[in-house]
Structures are given as structure tokens and as C-alpha cells.
Amino acid sequence: MNALDELAESFSRLPGIGKKSAMRISNHLLKADQTFLERFAKQLVELHSRIHQCSECGAYTETDPCAICSNPLRERNLLCVVEQPQDVNTIENSGEFRGIFHVLGGLISPLEGIGPDQLPIGKLIERIKKENVTEVIIATNPTVEGDTTALYLQQILRQTDVKVSRLASGLPVGGDLEYADKLTLARSFRGRISF
């Protein structure tokens, strides 16, 4: 195995990159600038030491607390609960939400043996009190695990006097009824909005 094949092997380990794409990328890099390759290599090596999770919300950040938690202009009474740290970026990019976040780091999944006790729910309730949160938006994925976790959180948060909501689930914008699966269609009926 020569240097080209070795590099392609590394690329093929990444999600969404097959053997052919990996080889194509490696061949492309043979013509790339050495400066680019060195900067790219440095970014890979330094990734772990530069990025960690925010001690407040759990998002990926270089500073602690993260830019969102330490921003006084965010609406701190609005808290959005997500599964993974990267979900924070996805929601931030939409520009729809001006509150603060809380990363669960996992979902209730009986199949994987993850129960409610393994999720940092106590920390969530602590934060709700500390930040005087009035509304919690649950933004877990619309999957079996995401639904279960959302339902569980809703029950737990009943003890507190915060308003609890969940992201709407239904037809994607620009989508086509014809291609919607039965479950999505059923949800879009149940969650219908009156004019």
C-alpha cells in the first residue's frame, strides 16, 4: 500500500465516503497546495485539544462557557433541549431561535439499554431554576427514541411551572404529499393548524 492508498484508506473511514470517493479525493489532493495540506493536517491534530463541550449547555465550543451561554442578549427564559452538541449548530444556522440550549447527550433507548437515569435530567432542572426559564422547547428528532424522551421530559417538567413545547412534525416545506410516508402524514393531520 503506497502513500496514496493509505490516505484513501483514512478517507474511506469517514461517514458518507466510499472507496471510490476516497480515491478520488486523494488523487485531487495530489494536485493540491502543500500549504493547504499542512493546514488541514494541523486542524485534524488540534481538533480534540481545541474543541470541548460547554460546561453550561454541552454545546461544542472553544471557550467555556460557550458564546451562546455567555451572550447577555440571548433570551435566557427560553431553553431548547437537543440530543447532540451538533444540533445546537443546526438550530443556530436556521436563525429561528434566540434562547439558550441544553444538550442531553443521548436519548432514552430501551434497545441500547439507555434509561432516563442515564440522561442528565437533574442538571436540566437545575438549569431551568437557575436561569428562570419560562418555556422549554424539546427539539429531539421525530424518531421512536426522540418521541419517548420528549414524552418523558414533558412528564418530569410538569413538576415545575414552565411551559413545555415540542418542534412541529409534518410535511417538509417544498415536499409532496405523494412522497410523504404514512406516519409523517398522520402527524401532519394531528398537528394541523387552523386558519
Place this chain on the structure above:
Amino acid sequence: MNALDELAESFSRLPGIGKKSAMRISNHLLKADQTFLERFAKQLVELHSRIHQCSECGAYTETDPCAICSNPLRERNLLCVVEQPQDVNTIENSGEFRGIFHVLGGLISPLEGIGPDQLPIGKLIERIKKENVTEVIIATNPTVEGDTTALYLQQILRQTDVKVSRLASGLPVGGDLEYADKLTLARSFRGRISF
């Protein structure tokens, strides 16, 4: 821009990787082993110094001449002409060819201002004589540029007494007549093989 975004930006510059895939890969690497990241980084940095083109055939190699050119078991009277160094690997992986290669490094393309004079045809003829080649297989892509170059090579090689052939063009195996474009269908008629 934090370290995660910087890494994603580098990934998004690679062919076939969009912004979302780049972010997904970067998030995946956050959970990867540091050893893997360091080996990956080393492979990127060392790529240019370890890989170069074979001085004989032009294929990518770590040794000079390459493993194919220096292999006494290859059929040296059979020479396959390809456009790019990576085409050598593609053909090698098929296991169909046991001869030697010659990389042109480009194709005749009036649009890009590349004429026959810019291609290393003299070197090809030299090699044909030196290696006592009896058959030249032209394996340029079945595109306008590939066809033009193949036609030109065929005319040039008429001066020598080598047999010249070209890879068959037609329906891909497992393909469907219904989805074949007109040009491919026309070629598969012209190149039909009698039983």
C-alpha cells in the same frame, strides 16, 4: 470560526463533499481516536513527498520506476495508453490487463487550447520502439476529447507497425436499454459483435 468550523471548511473544499457532509465528518472526527487523527494528518503532509510520477510510464508511485514498469512478468509488448495517472489504478483493479501503461497527462482539447503538440506523443513512440510493443490499446474516455485523442494517436501510430485498438464503448453491463442515451446506443450498434 472555531476549530470545528475550520476543519469542516477544509473538508468542504474536497471534491464531492458539501457543507453539510463536511460538518458531519468533522463532528464524527471529534469522537475519533487521536491516534487516527495524527496518522491521517501525517498522511496528508507527506503525500507530496512520497508520491510522484513514474519516469517511465507516468503512473503515481513511491518507487521509480513503478512496480508495473519494473515487473518482469508483465507483457511488455502490450501497451495501454491512458489519460491520467489514476486511470492506471482503475485498470489495474479490474485485473483485465497484464501489459504496461503510458500516461498521456492530458487530451487534445481545442476548447482548452490543448493541441497534439502539448501531449508527450514523441515519448510514447520512443517507448513503443524501446519495449518492442506489438499492440497499443487506447483507453482514453469515450468523450469528445478522448475520441479526438484516440483518432489522432491511431493516425500517428500508422507509421509504426504496431496493432492499435481502443476499448469498446457501449451499454454498461447490468444496464438497461431504456436508460441508455442515444450516443451510447448508436455506439453499441456500430460496435456490435457477431456470434
